[in-house]
Amino acid sequence: MDRSEILLSFLKDYRDHYLPSVSLDLVIFGFHEGQMKVLLIRFKGSQDWLLPGGRVRKDEDLNEAAYRSLRERTGLEKLFLQQFQTFGKVDRLTHFSWEETLTKMGLKEPLESLGVDIASFWSRDISVGYYALVEYTKVNPTPDIMSDECQWWDIDQVPQLLFDHNDMIRLALKTLRRQLSYQPIGYNLLPEEFTMSELQSLYETILGRKLDRRNFYKQIMNYDVLERLEKRPTIPASKAPYLYRFKKERYEQLLNEEDLSVG
């Protein structure tokens, strides 16, 4: 199969098996060395970056599509994933053209000659925004068919992105920070067992500010969501800290109390 045939079958697959008019975008947050990162892709044959996204199969739940897309970009399963807003401005994809995109993807002949009338199944997209929290070191960033590169960016060095994607990141971060105040977070971001300062550092990174060690300890223990273990790993030049782990049932309970999302 030459490149155009592959594209043709890709387009037909889209038309036949995916919902038209609906897409989704992922704001994937990671944490590394005290820095908050976000995963971006570089658009095929271009210097422009944007958020990874996906589409919804006709036989697939919306949330499931988001999990699948996340898996495809990161190689990870069962992550913290949360819908935060649906974007639907008419002009949100200004400058996007299928024709041009397909050319960059390797289309040689004009589109009509392939016998696919794109306008008939694509007008414009409503996009459902999700944000995810992932463990940076476990991620294997993988470009999709429409991108050349997939990599982490420091959250405060994200360039001007295509479309409305800078807005999406801003709103995702804001929603995440608010959510942090009434939900426990960390289950999929930390190893099974972790120290209090690892957890605190995660919170500090998300919130973008320092927290008082003692107050943090009291608050988090008040949630009754952590279990302290007897193990105390030795750490160079310091007292051996306790390890903690999440009480699974309590953690789930807190999540569910605050979220009757039906995706």
Added chain:
Amino acid sequence: MDRSEILLSFLKDYRDHYLPSVSLDLVIFGFHEGQMKVLLIRFKGSQDWLLPGGRVRKDEDLNEAAYRSLRERTGLEKLFLQQFQTFGKVDRLTHFSWEETLTKMGLKEPLESLGVDIASFWSRDISVGYYALVEYTKVNPTPDIMSDECQWWDIDQVPQLLFDHNDMIRLALKTLRRQLSYQPIGYNLLPEEFTMSELQSLYETILGRKLDRRNFYKQIMNYDVLERLEKRPTIPASKAPYLYRFKKERYEQLLNEEDLSVG
């Protein structure tokens, strides 16, 4: 034009001018005599109730579509309207059939004979949920083309609804209550000028619990969003209360601080 022709043009209009796969549902809250109400419609030729909804024109912003749908059901403009969640389970419309629905709407011949292949432009819908707050007495409930009746229901007497619409109401109410704690609400729900107890009663209705009169007064005045007028209407058998009104600029400011929705 006979009924079938009207339906045909309705369907063709949907196919040609509206986004496929995307719909929206409205949880319209009203307040009357200390009761919280929600506006429901009765499905064509059926005893089943559900939320009013709408679709998005190809040339229309998502939020604009929601405003338009709200206007069509209530006759009101410029209302408080807020997106709260997008619903996308594959089976969320169980038992819904276009064929059946169109028959109830007056279709006489089988669908194929109309020359419209519904399956080609409709598979299933993702639905964007919005909630609205409206002034009960100003609303003129108007059924849409797919419903026989449109009327208010007490929030705690809502029957089993079609689809996932009971979930939607629950989640809308929960989101609204949370929002109340960091945003002023009332601008489109109360007359231009109102008394403190009217405002308090609105809050109590939304929250579903009584508030302390003195504490409420202090908190609301701390927002610095109300302006006290000199007028004091006389009320039967009681001391004349002050009238208040919202400071428009401050009210808008508080709304915008907390909402960078890009809909």
Added chain:
DNA sequence: CCAAAAGTGTTAAAGCTACACCCATGT
């Protein structure tokens, strides 16, 4: 003069913030 609603201030409890001292370990 009595019932009904409205105006207002004080006190207690809870939650959050700030802050300091001691302990274990490796160099």
Added chain:
DNA sequence: ACATGGGTGTAGCTTTAACACTTTTGG
């Protein structure tokens, strides 16, 4: 011994909750 990171408690402050008496008005 000392530098580094970890464990823990207390005091002040701010925010929220509880609560009661007085005023006006119509009947």
